[in-house]
Amino acid sequence: MKKLLTIAVAAAIAAPMAASADTTIYGRLNQNLVHEDNGTNTEWDVEQNASRFGVKGDEDLGNGLKAIFQYEWSVDSANAGTFGGRLAYAGLTGGFGTVAIGRQWTPYYGSVDKTDINQVNGMNDTYIGTVRVGKALAYVSPNFNGFSAKVALVIDDAGALDLGDDFSDITNVSLDYANGPLSVGVSYLAFNGAAAANDGNQWGIGAKYNFGNFAVIAQYEDADLEAYNTLNGAAETADVDEFAIAGEAYFGNNTVRIKYGEVDKAADVEHWSLGVQHNFSKRTMVFAEYENNDTQGVADDDRFGIGLRHDF
Template structure:
């Protein structure tokens, strides 16, 4: 019986492979990132935190007429939380087509403005993630995204966020996000990455964002400048700036980042300073430590040590 089951499985796999031309119709992947954190604010506290840990499946299958079907179904999973309702959450989940025209995705996914950030944020998913001060880090449901091919290093992306027909509060508008990008966001194929992006009525905000990231040998410098305001025109526009630098020496990477936002609505200036170091244990695993101080009507200082493993 076991032999028969194995034979059926083998035939099924071979049949699937023969019917699809893509080399990777299905890829399972994920990341576990956990840190032990000590926070000193009005009161001190310790916590074990899962930092945007995730798992997912994605793939590509070649079709006729030079087209390729693409898909992704990614979920966030909290490795440190016992809560059953919030332990698994939806992240990027879409299906689409790509070809010589670029690619079109339909589903729930990062907006063009969020994609334009690239890899400039050295403390992404931690306390100093730029989303904790800046608007615009949105992953929108009911959206359609187009990403163009690269033309001499330049590419274009646009996201249209639909509105439900039975929701009268959104009957006269739908959000649009767009970005022009230059270079490789991972700084592997190019030494420079830059982008200009805008949001119009996305999550009730209008935003203009400029991104710059460049590699100088072992050094890497990055910056984000952003202007944001409410879509309804009430209140003043806020301006934010983020600058950072990283230096790699063997298995160690040292990181420093500063972020500030002039919050005019609350007559408040918010500042975040972070310093950290990563130690590479292998291609998929690293140890890390970081310290972040936040000034937002009171100081909060956080020290964290942790481990990340990708699979």
């Protein structure tokens, strides 16, 4: 009976989409077995990292214009538990670029956080920016010989991101260059708070360069006190900045990664990690990773994880 019910639910989801050949159902399961020693507790746990389920597609409107959409949920795949919101937007794309409205990836994340390369949960510890944001109106320019620009406005009234501005509570602009082995991005976030405690700015830059079987990656971020606390719900007492450098080596279907980074704040954080990954195919991989976090005034936090990821 359970199997029949599962088939019936899948059919109910897929049937309306069959009318549109440009709609895709996709997802990811990333399951991790993790050992952590934080100086107080030492334990094993089954975790997941960014597992998700989604639908996306487009409709040809003619004259080079398309409607696009994406709806994506986070999935607690370690417990087969609750769904959470990741992406939900609709937009138009054509020769002018792309305009979208809803919950989206921030331009800042795509341009700056290039050292987000680990597969085990919780190993992107130096990044101080934002990843996705709701109530956003965004524009992405066409590509001009490798250059592209992105603009996003967060427009919130009485919500969690309402900073008191009549129009745009947060403004995010990015400029990217990607050509051959080099990709570089720079981004700026302005927090337009009516009160001084919610006013401020943050900027970052990230770059990756591939040469032969190797790649080097680096990023740097700087946030003033008000911007950092608004974005992270924190209570820091001084401006915050971070940097991270990483390297990857590719040997056939295998990748070796190493990363080092620091966060300069009231309690400084020093982070390094090492990992290896094997791709069985374009959709299935196994991996093992280790990281050490040294936070000023706190015992070191060591994490080791092995995992399996499948994309569909």
